[in-house]
Amino acid sequence: xxxxxxxxQKLVESKSKWIYQKKYKLTQTKKLQDKTNLLYKGIKYPxxxxxxxxxxxxxxxxxxxxxxKSFSQKKINELYQxxxxxxxxxxIEKRVKLxxxxxxxxxxxxxxxxxxxxxxxxxxxxxxxxxxxxxxxxTEILDYVIIHELCHKxxxxxxxxxxxxxxxxxxxxxxxxxxxEENEKSIL
Numbered sequence: 001x002x003x004x005x006x007x008x009q010k011l012v013e014s015k016s017k018w019i020y021q022k023k024y025k026l027t028q029t030k031k032l033q034d035k036t037n038l039l040y041k042g043i044k045y046p047x048x049x050x051x052x053x054x055x056x057x058x059x060x061x062x063x064x065x066x067x068x069k070s071f072s073q074k075k076i077n078e079l080y081q082x083x084x085x086x087x088x089x090x091x092i093e094k095r096v097k098l099x100x101x102x103x104x105x106x107x108x109x110x111x112x113x114x115x116x117x118x119x120x121x122x123x124x125x126x127x128x129x130x131x132x133x134x135x136x137x138x139t140e141i142l143d144y145v146i147i148h149e150l151c152h153k154x155x156x157x158x159x160x161x162x163x164x165x166x167x168x169x170x171x172x173x174x175x176x177x178x179x180x181e182e183n184e185k186s187i188l
Contacts, residue, residue, distance in 0.1 A: 038064050038080055039186055042138030049076070057083035081114075088112050088132035092142070096128055099146040103169055105153050116188055119180060120145045122152040136187045137180075144176035 037044035040059065047064035049071060056067045057079050068075055089112045100107045109127040121129045128149050134142045147169045155162040166173050 039136040040064075040084075041135065042141070047076075047080075055079060059083075084135060085114065085132055088135050091135050092130050092132070092146075095139070095142055096130065096146050096150075099143060099150055103147060103150050105150045107150070107153075120149045122149050122156070126153065133187050137183065141176055141179055144170050144173060145180075148173070 036047070038047050039045075045059070045062055045064055047066055050065065050067045051069065051071075052067035053069060054067055055069065058065045064080070066076055066079055068079060092112050093110050096107055096110045107128050108125065111123075111127055111129045112132045113129055114132050119131050119134060123129060128146065130142075130146060130149070134145055148166060151162060151166045151169070155165055163173075170176065
């Protein structure tokens, strides 16, 4: 061995404990994260992490595939939320159009937003605003929020008349409200 080879060998040996600790921590982190699930349309799906310089999320055959440089939970959540944003617009638009057809209440504009304080709202201009995180909930919950907001186009308050109108379209609306209250933290 040459002098430089010996120096390299000594350096590796002196850092071997640190190397093994880092390797162990990395494998434990990966195992922990591979056992967790991501919520989509009311179902918790497993995910697999692949180390990659190119970051992406895909969903196929009931499994999320996450490509990332970092195995941190923060990074995984960030990539997943970005994926949710890309899917939410088209899913929510389709559900609003269906809700509009069922209720026969027209919609001018649909806005899909990432908000923490409400599931949906009706703007003064008649636009329906829907929280994009609702695509993590079962479809019937998303539909309830949409129909709730559509009914506000007819009755802009929560009077008994409003609840009677909502009941025509969602007879079990109280169950939907309860579901949202119980599952808020897992969706937002």
